Amino acid sequence: xxxxxxxxxxxxxxxxxxxxxxxxxxxxxxxxxxxxxxxxxxxxxxxxxxxxxxxxxxxxxxxxxxxxxx
Amino acid sequence: xxxxxxxxxxxxxxxxxxxxxxxxxxxxxxxxxxxxxxxxxxxxxxxxxxxxxxxxxxxxxxxxxxxxxxxxxxxxxxxxxxxxxxxxxxxxxxxxxxxxxxxxxxxxxxxxxxxxxxxxxxxxxxxxxxxxxxxxxxxxxxxxxxxxxxxxxxxxxxxxxxxxxxxxxxxxxxxxxxxxxxxxxxxxxxxxxxxxxxxxxxxxxxxxxxxxxxxxxxxxxxxxxxxxxxxxxxxxxxxxxxxxxxxxxxxxxxxx
Numbered sequence: 100x101x102x103x104x105x106x107x108x109x110x111x112x113x114x115x116x117x118x119x120x121x122x123x124x125x126x127x128x129x130x131x132x133x134x135x136x137x138x139x140x141x142x143x144x145x146x147x148x149x150x151x152x153x154x155x156x157x158x159x160x161x162x163x164x165x166x167x168x169x
Numbered sequence: 170x171x172x173x174x175x176x177x178x179x180x181x182x183x184x185x186x187x188x189x190x191x192x193x194x195x196x197x198x199x200x201x202x203x204x205x206x207x208x209x210x211x212x213x214x215x216x217x218x219x220x221x222x223x224x225x226x227x228x229x230x231x232x233x234x235x236x237x238x239x240x241x242x243x244x245x246x247x248x249x250x251x252x253x254x255x256x257x258x259x260x261x262x263x264x265x266x267x268x269x270x271x272x273x274x275x276x277x278x279x280x281x282x283x284x285x286x287x288x289x290x291x292x293x294x295x296x297x298x299x300x301x302x303x304x305x306x307x308x309x310x311x312x313x314x315x316x317x318x319x320x321x322x323x324x325x326x327x328x329x330x331x332x333x334x335x336x337x338x339x340x341x342x343x344x345x346x347x348x349x350x351x352x353x354x355x356x357x358x359x360x361x362x363x364x365x366x367x368x369x370x371x372x373x374x375x376x377x378x379x380x381x382x383x384x385x386x387x388x389x390x391x392x393x394x395x396x397x398x399x400x401x402x403x404x405x406x407x408x409x410x411x412x413x414x415x416x417x418x419x420x421x422x423x424x425x
Contacts, residue, residue: 109216128219134227135217136259143255161216163256167198167226168213168242169188169327169354169376 104156115154122149128162135164172400174349174371177265177297177318179236183208184366185396186238186351188376192385195229201379202235204389211238211267211376214257238299240267245280247287254296266291267321267353267374269301277327277354281308285315292316301353304338306345313346320346321374324365325355328377332361336368343369359388359395366399367407 103114108128115124121137121144137144138161144152154160173182187207192198202210210230230237239257241250250270257266270287272280279302288298297318302308304322312320322342325331332355333339343350349371356362356378365373373396382388 109219111219128217129222130217133217134260136214136256138252138256141252143259146259146261161256162219163214163260164217164225165212165227165237165239165257165260166215167189167192168240169190169211169374 104154104158106154106156106158106160108160109162119154120150121152121154124154124160125149125162130162133164135162137162172404176299176349179265181208181372183393184372184400185362185393186211186372186374187379187389187392188374189226189230190376191380195224195226197385198226198229200386201389202230204386204393205379206393207235209236209238209265211240211374213240213242214253214260236263236265238265238267241269243271244269245271247283247290250283250287251290254291258296263297264295265297265299265318267299267301268317279303279323281305281311284308285311288312288315288317299351304335304342306338306341309342309346309350313348317348319349319351319371321351321353323354324352324361325357327354328381329355330357330361330378330381331355332357333364333368336364339365339370340368356392359391362392362395363399363402366396367402369403372396 102117104117105114139158173180183206185205185207186209187205188211189198241253244250254266268287270280270283272278281303284300284302288300291298299319299321300312300317301321309320324333351372351374352365352370353374356375362373379385379389
């Protein structure tokens with residue numbers, strides 16, 4: 100059984116350990132505690148589910164935040 | 170004089186809403202927001218830059234002082250706009266959102282039909298929608314019927330600084346919709362903002378008019394004063410226009 104899985108984060112391929120949760124991924128990306136929202140395969144993962152949502156091989160994730168805009 | 174206004178169940182005193190894009194630095198952003206006197210500031214939603222550890226615009230915005238208004242800039246369909254706002258809601262926002270569904274990249278004119286469709290769906294989901302739209306009364310009426318909290322007709326193309334191109338249309342909208350009318354886009358300098366307010370707009374939304382000035386912080390203050398001046402002039406009721414002169418000094422008692 101593979102110990103790592105391939106995902107795509109903001110369009111960039113990335114390998115993470117099998118069993119990684121959304122919460123752990125945010126921390127791994129250096130975004131722990133930062134205001135970010137996450138979408139997996141075009142579905143928003145509510146903040147309350149970050150700790151219980153385990154990534155699957157092939158998942159496409161969008162990690163977004165607010166930027167300056169009009 | 171208390172001249173506050175209502176946006177849904179919020180009471181606001183400032184009549185200027187400002188964007189946070191295009192500033193040279195976060196310090197400039199912070200100073201311009203403060204000088205504008207705005208209570209509501211807009212932000213956009215984008216992918217996190219995973220290669221950068223730089224502070225972001227949220228570090229420049231004191232959330233205890235400003236209401237964040239996430240926009241859907243860059244969205245060309247109702248679906249994209251709704252998807253964007255679902256993510257914005259996850260970022261711990263109030264349900265107040267600026268809806269824009271763009272119809273064309275060159276003019277950034279709105280796709281009014283798609284905007285109305287998106288507004289209907291978002292209102293059903295509980296969002297409080299402020300839609301950017303054309304200066305078109307019928308579109309504004311449709312958006313009001315859809316349950317939008319306000320309508321935000323453009324003065325001129327986004328970022329153009331061309332001022333109020335069709336003041337007559339803006340006035341017709343003000344006279345014929347029941348929700349606040351906020352001119353959004355095209356305000357280039359203080360007199361443009363004053364004209365919008367003199368027409369009877371409830372508020373004005375701008376970004377490039379401030380951020381694109383030579384001295385943005387000074388312009389932010391100028392815009393705040395212009396909005397206040399225009400509002401007071403509207404409340405005062407301007408004198409009627411005449412085709413010919415009407416002397417200000419007594420016409421009798423002249424020396425001979």
